[in-house]
Amino acid sequence: MLELRDFSCGYGAFQAVHGLNLKLRPGAITGLLGPNGAGKSSTLMCVAGHVQQQGGAMLFEGRDISGLPATERVRLGLAISPEGRRLFKDLSVQDNLRVGGMVQPAKVFAHDRDRVLALFPRLAERLDSLAGNLSGGEQQMLAIGRALMTRPRLLMIDELSLGLMPKVIDLCYLALDTLRAEGLTVLLVEQNTERVLKVADDICVLESGRSVWQGTAAEARQDPSLTEAYLGLH
Numbered sequence: 001m002l003e004l005r006d007f008s009c010g011y012g013a014f015q016a017v018h019g020l021n022l023k024l025r026p027g028a029i030t031g032l033l034g035p036n037g038a039g040k041s042s043t044l045m046c047v048a049g050h051v052q053q054q055g056g057a058m059l060f061e062g063r064d065i066s067g068l069p070a071t072e073r074v075r076l077g078l079a080i081s082p083e084g085r086r087l088f089k090d091l092s093v094q095d096n097l098r099v100g101g102m103v104q105p106a107k108v109f110a111h112d113r114d115r116v117l118a119l120f121p122r123l124a125e126r127l128d129s130l131a132g133n134l135s136g137g138e139q140q141m142l143a144i145g146r147a148l149m150t151r152p153r154l155l156m157i158d159e160l161s162l163g164l165m166p167k168v169i170d171l172c173y174l175a176l177d178t179l180r181a182e183g184l185t186v187l188l189v190e191q192n193t194e195r196v197l198k199v200a201d202d203i204c205v206l207e208s209g210r211s212v213w214q215g216t217a218a219e220a221r222q223d224p225s226l227t228e229a230y231l232g233l234h
């Protein structure tokens with residue numbers, strides 16, 4: 001699905017991620033964990049085409065996407081719900097979804113929007129509200145919904161649960177289960193380690209821009225050195 005080979009990325013002379021090798025299994029949820037500043041967001045944003053790749057290869061369904069503009073990556077099936085959500089706050093919910101759907105033919109808009117609304121019924125009640133007036137949870141649902149409107153095969157979500165109420169977090173994770181059952185591949189950055197260990201299939205832990213642990217979530221749950229040293233769990 002997505003393979004990073006000896007991948008590095010960063011900002012000008014600064015390298016945020018060094019020599020990362022990571023393979024995402026199709027249809028699996030991979031949790032990307034690690035402390036603040038480890039390079040998680042930089043990795044996602046670089047795969048999406050918004051941060052400079054500094055070395056290595058980035059293969060999406062076998063094709064090297066290094067150097068492709070972000071819009072082209074979206075057309076190939078890569079979507080991101082970025083950190084901070086970055087919604088168009090002065091546009092309505094409906095219009096934010098429309099922006100996501102712009103890479104698809106206009107005739108599929110209503111169908112795709114209704115799929116998003118079935119996944120997040122709360123958005124159906126707020127279709128005409130400005131995105132800036134939504135609650136944090138609704139904004140997160142809209143950011144994911146906008147990404148889904150592009151019909152991705154890989155969905156990357158940065159900080160799914162940050163600042164959200166537990167009940168809303170449950171709804172978002174329920175939606176992820178549904179999407180995985182439909183075959184979507186997900187790369188998830190999340191501070192809530194316990195949640196990720198429950199929901200993810202695979203785990204990659206970054207520290208100071210390097211991968212320090214990779215394996216299945218089941219292995220991660222049973223590895224005390226990992227849970228104590230890197231994930232702060234006991």
Ligand SMILES: Nc1ncnc2c1ncn2[C@@H]1O[C@H](COP(=O)(O)OP(=O)(O)OP(=O)(O)O)[C@@H](O)[C@H]1O
Pocket residue numbers: 011014016034035036037038039040041042043
């Ligand atoms: N726009 C930027 N310009 C320069 N350096 C940046 C920029 N964004 C991030 N960095 C640096 O890159 C490194 C990795 O940051 P990144 O945001 O990817 O980490 P993270 O693991 O996502 O952490 P967090 O959980 O705090 O978002 C950090 O040292 C950070 O200061």
